[in-house]
Amino acid sequence: MNPSIRLKSHFALLLIFISFTVNSGVACVEIPDIIDPPAQEPPDAGTANLPDAGDRDSGIPQPDAGDLGNDGGSIDAGTADTTRPTVLTTFPLNESTQVKLDTKIRVAFSEPMNRPTVSMSIQPPVKGINLTWDTQDSEATLTFTNLLKENTRYTLTIEGEDRAANALENPKSFFFTTGGPAPDMQPPTILATTPADSKIGVNRDTLIEVVFSEPMSKPETEAAFAVISPAGLNNSTMTWNPAATVLTVRLAAAPPYGSQVVWQVSTHARDAVGNMLEQTKQQGFRIVREGVATFDFDPATSGSVGAPSYYRPNFIYNLATLGDTAENESKRLFLGFLVSGLPEDLTLIRQATLRWWTSAQQGNPHENLGHLMLEHVNIGNELEASHFGDNPALIADYHALSLNSAIIVPPNTIGRPGTVDITSWFQSDWLLRNERNHRTQYRLRFSSQTDGDNISDILISDVETDPKLATLEILYEYP
Known part of the structure; x- marks a missing residue:
């Protein structure tokens, strides 16, 4: 028999057999037994192979255990270049x-x-x-x-x-x-200046640059330059390009934040053959301004979480603990902030200062649990609630990888409040503010999960003693 005919006939008989057994209600097809996969241990704060922020340093952000931000959309292939060159x-x-x-x-x-x-x-x-x-x-x-x-x-x-x-x-x-052999009778002009006239948000260390239409007499032109306001900036350093057409002025001191700098080049400025500038040129610009903003902690992304219970009943701050309890529960403290109140046009984050309040202490966590470490994390839009430790998202938040190397917090800096400079961390979060919904988040934990002695070694933050769990102060510059 032709092999292809034999194959077709066997396939047809198989279909008839399956159809017959289903319609007659007889289960004649043998199905292999389903074998359960090996049981896995639940994530535990003391398990060495967990993706724990304290077990390894990784600059790669963990998948967000809160709001994944996946809208199911397709990958953007990019936008066509329609900008005309200049x-x-x-x-x-x-x-x-x-x-x-x-x-x-x-x-x-x-x-x-x-x-x-x-x-x-x-x-x-x-x-x-x-x-x-x-x-x-x-x-x-x-x-x-x-x-x-x-x-x-x-x-x-x-x-x-x-x-x-x-x-x-x-x-x-x-x-x-x-140029040429004929006498130069044409007066010089100013072709360009930096910063541009009326520009705002100029850096305090800016240079003033004046570009002339032709080579200038350096001594006379330098004497013709003056800063009108603010006072005290006229003892400036002046340099020239080799062609003597560009004068660069380094101011004697940094102008105050938000000040209006006004300067001029008078008609005493002369070109190389003595032709005077026809009109006094006066221009000004505004120095960048300074702002400060203080943000209270965000209850949805702040509070303590312990392992292995992973218990967090709500977002209300009444009591927050950090260390290990008499039940050998390892407590970590999360501090999150929503910073949407910062101006979008700010030009520089000069300083970011984290402050959190510790009301009391039980035992000796610094001696028994090792270093207190502050870590930079990204846990999404909330630190999820969990009553029975059955919320995988909260477990993932507890073990979220640190985005940077931890900062060791010395015992003598803890108090009411304890203070840590987190400028570089916040700067990176600000650059990613749209992806992170204007959130910045941090975690405090001790290097040892627990000492297993059934004695509390904890730091306590109490709302009655300290109504604010934490604040974030941002010093910034804007135009």
Whole structure:
């Protein structure tokens, strides 16, 4: 018999047999016995192989035991680049004068360009043009075989596209004027300044940069520069670029937070041949401001949890303990904060200070349980409630991996309140504030779970003695 025919006939008989036995109610198909998987120990604070924050240091965040944040959506393939490129700067700068005849023209773009699409034309025409690029395709250099003409105004026009075929944004034309043997009778001008006029949120250590249209007389121009306000900043350090066209001023002291800095260059400033600046140039900018915010602990993500009971009946702060109990229960203290009140436009977290209040102590936890350690964790939107230790999410929170190496908290820093600087930890949480719903969370625990002596060695926080379990103070800068 043909093997394929034999296979088909056997398959047909099998189908008939199964159909017959089901319809007749006779269970003729033998099903293997189901074998239960090996029983597993429940997560225990004393088990060595648990993913316990104290057993190993890991910079990889644990999967969030609270709100997983998984909406089931598909992976974003990215957003198409529709931003048009711009010219960031040119050298010589637009409107420069007394430019050397052998100058090289440099053009810096805001992003990599598609080289074949980029063209640069110069009027009046110049023979022997050579265009080169940097390795990132974001800066082009134009050189000429022949010298430029004396006392001539040249206009450079640039066209092109970026790698996503977005056309170059205006302005695309710039001009400069060369020098020559004819006497220079043209007064200098100020082409650009840094910080820009009326800019806000400027760093206190900022430099002031003034770009002139042509080489300047250094002594006279430096004498023409002055800081009008605030007082006490005029003993400044001044330096120049080799071409004597850019004056850089380092202020004598850091201006106060939020102060308005006003400076000027008077008409006493002169170019290299003695032409005076036609008008006094006065500009100003505002220094970054300083703010401070204090946040109370978030009850939903704060409180003590013990193992192996994993008991947490509610979110109410009445009593919080840290250490081990007479039942050899290992208590850990979680301190969470919701910081959505911070301004989104802040520019720097200068300091973050955690404070928590300890009302009393039983036994000697520091001697019997080792170091007290503060850890940086991420437990999601809540420290889940659990009455009988049957909530896996709370167990996962208890054993959440530390995001950084722990800070050892000396006994002499514990009190009412105890204080720890957590600036770097909070800075990283602020960068991830949208992913973490503006939450930042910490955990206190001793290096030993319990000493097993059925005697309490605990730190106690009591709402009657200390109504606030913890606070977080943030010192920040904003525009």
